[in-house]
Amino acid sequence: MSQQSPVSETESSQQSNDTPVTNGAEAAVAALEAAGVERLFGVQGGAIMPVYDALYDADVTHVTMAHEQGAVHAADAYGVVSGRPGVCLATSGPGATNLVTGLADADLDSDPLVALTGQVPTNLMGKDAFQEADTVGITRPVTKANYFASTPNRVGDAVREAVSLAGDGRPGPTLVDLPKDATLGETDRAPDAPSTSTAPDSADAEAVQVAADALAAADRPVVLSGGGVVKGAASPELRRFATEYEVPVVTTMPGIGSFPEDHDLAMEVAGMHGTGYANLALQQCDVMLAVGTRFDDRLTGGIDSFAPDATVIHVDIDPTEISKNVHADHPLVGDAATVLAQLSDALPAAPDADAWREQCRTWKTAYSMEYDLPEDALAPQFVVEALDALLPADTVVTTGVGQHQMWAMQYWTFTEPRTWVSSHGLGTMGYGLPAAIGARYAADDDQSVVCFDGDGSFLMTVQELAPPVREQLDVTVVVLNNEYVGMVRQWQDAFFEGRHAASDYSWVPEFDKLAEAFGARGFRIDDHAEVEETLEAAVAYDGPSVVDAHVDPDADVYPMVPSGGDNGEFAMNQEQLDRL
Template structure:
């Protein structure tokens, strides 16, 4: 049957199980949007306030479901507004499909109105991208884009389509989605060598990253940890890999990681790195990091081997498949002395309250953890609040902590919370942000209100650019260059202007009351929490330093 290019786009999306997309229309995308109007009973399009918000929403949707998140935009500024969102997905290995519309092929290269080479712009921040100026290539290109986005190490793919292609017609043939590309086959010798290292270790520690989440291997990590009594430390992206109250879970490792996690890395004799890339936020001083340990690295991406830290043994594999094959051969172990030592570090870790402000970040996170159920999703922006959320929330399950790790994108949170809530309409979604991050994309409240999404936004307001302010306090002799903006924003009144409910809390009791009321609402809610500008994220390892230089108070 003959279909237009716009119909082909819609049909391929349906063939791949896509029922929700995010975007913003424009001139070159009109043909596609006209077709989406006709497909609205099968594909829900969520109009956001800004294309960046749409991209973050598609990203959040993907992280919360494991599916490919889809975002659409027009050409020119619409397409370039996706760049930060695409880069965010790229650095965190999120499967994302960005479909952009460009000017007609006859105008390409002629500086036409709103023409941009978005494929060239995004080449460094996509797993792959395509420029489609022939309708006969359109369907197969979109099918291939889905395969690339999900195969191996996931990532974003961009497909740029010229406007004339969206109007042209072509004989369309329904096809099943293409199979994902097979993961690298694990060599038996690699399994044997890895198991031998694990069985021989006396002080092993598992260092797990986003690859564990991407391969849905959290349960297997827990199985190995309990079988061989191996403590687990996680990167920010693997938050929730184990219940944080379990003794074997030592928490986040790295610059703002827990004392127990960082000490375990330094005293271990074997580090089992699973889907983790030894980023500079974790292995800051690569010469001293894990100095007493041999390192076994399991990763699906060969380019990550020996990239940041030199290792002793590499296994190129999907983490889930590796653990499935290795666990039966790992011996049950006691490691009682090592376990008691790591547990003591966890229990004796100092809790430092830097100020006498009535409302402290830990109070806020404790209340949130107590009031929500086990299936709640936590979505954050980037900054001090992000670290406090990682440190103090009770993380019970994997895939419930959604945050921008690699790129560290301020303004990520509201869009991502929208995508998460759209993916799981019956689950609680708590968006945790800081006043500076929130002001970047708070316009997405119009999307949340229009869609009647019961997202609770908790704004930790210290009236400064908190994380940079903290660095200026410690390392720049309190020279607060452009980190004290003196903005006078009444978030309760702003919320009312957007037709939503707003609260303000200055004490733990006020926050408990506000959060309880927020849970009763059926639409978006903001809660402003007034905290001290001098509150710090601790522990902290200064940039480029080692665990020996960790600041704990």
């Protein structure tokens, strides 16, 4: 997916920014301003210093993060919530390499992101100069495109194109590597006007009609709504389509919020830890309208056993995703919102699926997500549900990765797009806290932002408590602390005879006290009776707060489909898992 894209010095000089520039760094900032970029996340350093100097008087707000990985995750989340590319900055060498995890994360999740990295002067490249690294070579596999701006005249256009491409078509991360002599060097070349989209819009009309006929004839239809529905701003079209034709809707993890989970047609999330009823709906459907999904292994389980009787209609803006993992009987390449409108216009009649809808309702009752409340321990699910009950429906939820991520996914009721911000494809622990910072800046002022984290995940980026304290950002972090790397412990119990090798985290600090040391408010919860009052106090605090919730260390995430298994054969508890 990646490509290195040099920018020609002889391209048309049609300009969209009248601000005069005198050097490459000013050209970079002018390109950001022309693209409407309002906020940057970064860490200062030697090779990127000229760009920071140009930002000093610019109409762009910079947020200094504690670590470059925090900067890239914050920028990523900013893009997820706002729908516009988030931008991060880092210096050369370790600054740039510290961005790699976040770039890979954004690449797998198709998040719009731009990274600007400093580089040693061109005359020192290849000579093992101080803080030199082959940033373009290192990041090529995990970017949609990357650029090396070798001269001052190339800088502005490279940055302009990187911002444009990051949000064009299927979104993704881009990077511009900026040698110090290029940013310091003189130029009067302002960036060209932003390029226009070349992504496909509508699908082939004849193919749409054939697919619509297949859907109309279905007895057991289902819509699978993926992350592309959210990124393509197609949630309204998907909701209209599903409700008008009364088709049950399953979502992928990245597709959470694309369809309201409190709707009668909602089957919620499918996959390894998805609901049993969502997995059954996919496994037993006869026609699947899959929109904006890449059919990754956490969704499908074993490909050979996935939706065995389904005729698959696959809508995606990226033709390389069609039939990559799951064969598409009806491939429809185009923008999700546009193609859904095409299908709606082409559908001759709604599917005759009364019996199927009744079956789906029966499954929702039979495999409900109810759980037991232990008498001597705090149920993590209870904490998630209690906070959900306290906050508005448009609250933005970020997470790290692990058991806490699954409990947040399962027990928070999502009804709006761009309110679920998590690491899906790469599964990056430590994502939640810096993501909450980016989400806070992107969200509306009256929206709440909360982060669910685990003790192991929170500890990976805990230094990012400093920026929200400094900026007095109103974010609430709830650490579901089981003193384990919980998902690892669960798998060790299930598949490694309970040998807890390097998963016991009883040595972690008291996070409520650590939060106070940073200048945030700290709270602690040990039992169910404390949950409501403590969460109310944490939410009411106008600034960053951290709730250290000491949850049941033996709590596991169910339902569960063993890796590569049949999604129709899910376990609701350990005893059932042992039989699979």
